[in-house]
Amino acid sequence: MLTTEVPTREELVRRASELAPALRNKAAWSEEHRRVHDEAIEAMADAGIFRLRVPARYGGYESDTSTLLDVAAELARGDGSAAWTASVYWIPTWMTCLFPDEVQDEVFATRDVRVCGTLSPTAMAAPVDGGVVVNGRWGFVSGAWHSHWQEIVAIQVGPEGEPMPIIALVPMTDLEIIDDWNTSGLRGTGSVTTVAKDVFIPAERVLPLGAVLGGQPASKANAAVPIYRVPLLPVAAASSIGTALGLARAAKDAFFERLPERKITYTDYASQSAAPLTHLQVADAIMKIDEAEFHAHRLTGLVDAKGAAGDAWTLEERVRARADMGAVCRLAKEAVDVFATASGGSSIYTHVPIQRIARDITAMNLHALMHPNTNAELYGRVLCGLEPNTLYI
Structure with missing residues (x-):
């Protein structure tokens, strides 16, 4: 060790x-x-x-x-x-x-090991002696090109049992990569499709998905470590939001870097910085970033505090974690949109960073687990006394 x-x-x-x-x-x-x-x-x-x-x-x-x-x-x-x-x-x-x-x-025998993964159960697992054999494919696998392992989710069906979702670890050398990541945003993530064809996975590298979602580890060494005793979805939510917040800050950086040299074409403003419209836009965008920071820190603060104390999570806390994640994404995108709108026609050139930032934050907001509307609806549903309509909380 x-x-x-x-x-x-x-x-x-x-x-x-x-x-x-x-x-x-x-x-x-x-x-x-x-x-x-x-x-x-x-x-x-x-x-x-x-x-x-x-x-x-x-x-x-x-x-x-x-x-x-x-x-x-x-x-x-x-x-x-x-x-x-x-x-x-x-x-x-x-x-x-x-x-x-x-x-x-x-x-972890590999230094700086990189593990990619997915939560989509788009493969089937057949029980065999000593483990399972998996066939299927997974899309949107970010970072697959540089990964050593992939965490996969599949549906295991036995001869007499009910279908059960499982999670497993597979070396990337056992998987095929389909180079299909042709997108408008987050293009550099290489979020390709991976394919398993009759891949054998030993039993020790397989866990029930429900145990992972519920924060029930099979590890003895990590059982008392605060960061590993939190449910998966709050952890995933808190782990994801930094990119959204950083993209909003990057848009702010890009806008103010160009501001001193910009005028507003077809007006008498020789400097964009003198226009009241610019003042309103800047104030609006930065206030949205401030709001995004509030939700981001509330989420990470909750995850870290619950992990440190070892306290159980309430249903409302779980769905609020997803709501906070959605709020960060929404507010960050709104801030970027304001800065992008204020950046003028010249900002559509590919060498100007704001256009890439705008495409990236849009892509983030479309992610199934990060979508602001989906997460807000889930939070409101539980606040209204209804049961959640998803296992991913």
Whole structure:
């Protein structure tokens, strides 16, 4: 087992901030080639970005979600796709820590291991001696090109039993990658489709999905570690929002960088900064960022506090976690939209960052688990006394 000195949150955020310019420099390449540049991946690995959710006994940092929020927000100021990919790695890496300890020994034997994943049960698993055989495919697998393992979800059906969703870990070498990520936003994430054809998975690398959703780990070594005793969906929500917040801040940065040289065409404003309209737009956008920060910190604060105390989660807390995630995405997009609208016709050129930021935050808001409307409806449903209409809480 490996242990290492754990950097402080401030140190990790500083590293992420220092990475942002390098990520920005590779963002155009990542967009064109539809995956994060190898050098950007290596730079994030060197900075320890992929160790934030790894247990300390393997040289990880066991960082809380408040740290994930701040780190991802800084990465996204450089490139939303790189930040999103790092965030996606954090979630299946955390899920790996719920598996039996001998499975973790295998996965974390690779330094700076990267685990991609999905929660969609779009494959079938047939029980066999010693494990299961899986056939199927999974879409939207962000970061698959640079991953060592994939966390998959499948439906296991036995000869006499009821269908049961399972979660499992599979080496990427056992899967086929379909290069189908041709999208308008988050193009650099390389969120391709992966395919399993008669892939055998040993029983120790398989868990019931319900146990994972309910925060019932099979790991003995991690049972008392605060960050691993929280239900999956609140963890996933808190792990994802930093990219949205960082994209809103990136839009602010991009707008103010261009502001001194801009006029408003076909008006007598020689400087855009002198126009009352600009004042209203800037104030509106930054207030939306402030509101997004409130929901982001409320969410991560709740996840971290519940994990530290080991307290049970109420139903309302679970669905509010998703509502807070949706609110961060919505408000961040609204802020970006204001800055993009205020950036004028010249902002549609591909070398101007605001157009990429706007496409990336739009893509985030369309994600099934992050969609603001879906999450708000779920929260309101429970507040009205109805049962949730999803297992993903």
